[in-house]
Amino acid sequence: MENEVKDEFKASSDGSICGFDSLYRLLKENLKPQHLEEVSRLLHGLNCGKALNTVTLPESAAALSLEHGFDLQAFSFHADKEQLREPRIVRVGLIQNSIALPTNAPFLDQKRAILEKLRPIIDAAGASGVNILCLQETWMMPFAFCTREKTWCEFAELVDGESTKFLKSFAVKYNMVIISPILERDINHGEVMWNTAVVIGNHGNIIGKHRKNHIPRVGDFNESTYYMEGNTGHPVFETAYGKIAINICYGRHHPLNWLAFGLNGAEIVFNPSATVGELSEPMWPIEARNAAIANSYFVASINRVGTEIFPNPFTSGNGKPAHADFGHFYGSSHFSAPDASCTPSLSRNQDGLIIADMDLNLCRQYKDKWVFQMTARYDLYADLLARYVKPDFEPQVISDPLLHKKSL
Numbered sequence: 001m002e003n004e005v006k007d008e009f010k011a012s013s014d015g016s017i018c019g020f021d022s023l024y025r026l027l028k029e030n031l032k033p034q035h036l037e038e039v040s041r042l043l044h045g046l047n048c049g050k051a052l053n054t055v056t057l058p059e060s061a062a063a064l065s066l067e068h069g070f071d072l073q074a075f076s077f078h079a080d081k082e083q084l085r086e087p088r089i090v091r092v093g094l095i096q097n098s099i100a101l102p103t104n105a106p107f108l109d110q111k112r113a114i115l116e117k118l119r120p121i122i123d124a125a126g127a128s129g130v131n132i133l134c135l136q137e138t139w140m141m142p143f144a145f146c147t148r149e150k151t152w153c154e155f156a157e158l159v160d161g162e163s164t165k166f167l168k169s170f171a172v173k174y175n176m177v178i179i180s181p182i183l184e185r186d187i188n189h190g191e192v193m194w195n196t197a198v199v200i201g202n203h204g205n206i207i208g209k210h211r212k213n214h215i216p217r218v219g220d221f222n223e224s225t226y227y228m229e230g231n232t233g234h235p236v237f238e239t240a241y242g243k244i245a246i247n248i249c250y251g252r253h254h255p256l257n258w259l260a261f262g263l264n265g266a267e268i269v270f271n272p273s274a275t276v277g278e279l280s281e282p283m284w285p286i287e288a289r290n291a292a293i294a295n296s297y298f299v300a301s302i303n304r305v306g307t308e309i310f311p312n313p314f315t316s317g318n319g320k321p322a323h324a325d326f327g328h329f330y331g332s333s334h335f336s337a338p339d340a341s342c343t344p345s346l347s348r349n350q351d352g353l354i355i356a357d358m359d360l361n362l363c364r365q366y367k368d369k370w371v372f373q374m375t376a377r378y379d380l381y382a383d384l385l386a387r388y389v390k391p392d393f394e395p396q397v398i399s400d401p402l403l404h405k406k407s408l
């Protein structure tokens with residue numbers, strides 16, 4: 001089933017798309033302005049009837065992006081003015097980054113180098129007044145789960161471990177909620193590992209954690225060698241800046257996973273990810289945008305960037321020759337809104353920080369407009385699912401009685 005992608009359609013080996021670092025920049029350079037406007041209307045939607053505004057960030061943030069070479073973009077989602085509620089505007093930031101050292105460097109050096117690499121990007125978020133910041137999936141290590149080698153387990157950390165401590169200081173300094181997706185080691189339960197997002201409050205406190213619900217079994221994503229499906233349900237964290245939830249990477253392919261966070265009242269769902277171009281790139285903007293529309297909340301999508309080459313070649317039982325990398329993590333972090341608008345994406349091959357101001361009033365306004373929560377027929381689905389999970393379930397299929405009759 002491995003599809004061969006014709007060379008001419010493949011993204012370039014530097015991770016760019018034909019020399020452009022994002023689809024939007026490719027379109028912008030190649031389309032006439034009026035064509036770009038129409039393409040953007042369909043590709044990014046309209047927010048309150050208009051194309052999304054960009055936001056000017058402080059000089060200091062722009063200077064950090066220039067000095068440290070990361071992409072920096074900012075946008076603003078509006079909502080209609082209401083008579084009885086004030087706007088609830090939250091500034092949200094997402095960071096995508098490549099690893100900082102080759103994967104054969106000593107582990108401690110690798111860890112420290114990633115922390116140091118992130119420091120100026122987090123400072124740029126802080127200088128920009130970001131209220132809620134989310135990092136990429138297992139940001140504190142290479143995404144080594146393709147290898148199935150157990151040596152990478154050494155990177156696992158306690159919920160209150162080194163990475164959390166590092167981020168807590170930024171949370172306090174910038175009065176910022178930080179979502180920190182890590183490889184977790186649970187010492188209270190036999191030292192098992194989980195793929196976990198730690199939610200750090202704006203006072204540097206740990207509000208809670210969520211463990212990845214759906215573990216992939218596709219391509220080189222051999223994560224099930226390391227951790228099991230999460231046991232934390234679908235928590236929504238009520239923070240100083242709104243109700244947030246985290247749907248970790250592969251969970252984005254499961255509409256019921258998105259739904260459950262919505263049923264618990266999420267206003268922003270973060271999707272910290274690590275995924276590669278050949279496998280999932282066409283799905284990436286569609287799934288996020290669809291989740292935002294269907295559940296009347298904002299979705300914040302973050303993907304790793306770069307190609308990580310491992311010391312030993314591996315195979316994944318799919319007939320491919322042994323290889324030493326996953327392929328290219330295509331970045332492209334972006335935001336989607338309940339009104340079907342979305343931002344352009346960050347670079348496909350560079351570190352980056354994308355920021356969006358979002359008026360959370362838009363969530364209820366879209367619930368009131370489309371009333372998906374009233375038209376949903378949850379009772380029908382609850383009944384079907386309750387029957388489906390039983391061993392004696394029989395699909396409701398009504399066959400044409402003529403189907404199996406011999407023709408006369």
Ligand SMILES: NC(=O)NCCC(=O)O
Pocket residue numbers: 137215216221248249250251273274275276279280
């Ligand atoms: N990290 C992860 O779950 N990746 C799975 C591949 C995908 O969902 O695109």
